[in-house]
Amino acid sequence: MAAPDPETPLTASSRAKDKSPWNWLLLVPIVVPLVPAFFNGDSPRLFGFPRFYWLQLAYIVLGVATTTVVYQLTKRRGDR
Numbered sequence: 894m895a896a897p898d899p900e901t902p903l904t905a906s907s908r909a910k911d912k913s914p915w916n917w918l919l920l921v922p923i924v925v926p927l928v929p930a931f932f933n934g935d936s937p938r939l940f941g942f943p944r945f946y947w948l949q950l951a952y953i954v955l956g957v958a959t960t961t962v963v964y965q966l967t968k969r970r971g972d973r
Contacts, residue, residue: 916963919959921955
């Protein structure tokens, strides 16, 4: 039987130990789109598009930005 490779970047046990409080920020792009008050209306319009449509694109940007911030704040110094 072959010995495990010590160069393996992340094992299941090392991922389970990551309990950074910054990970809670990942709930923001999940919860914010679920608030019905944001969709309750037609105005303001952006380039002729009702709020519902351009808000969907804004939620994508919110998700990418939040994921990037959490990644940058939780990555280990030696993993560059």
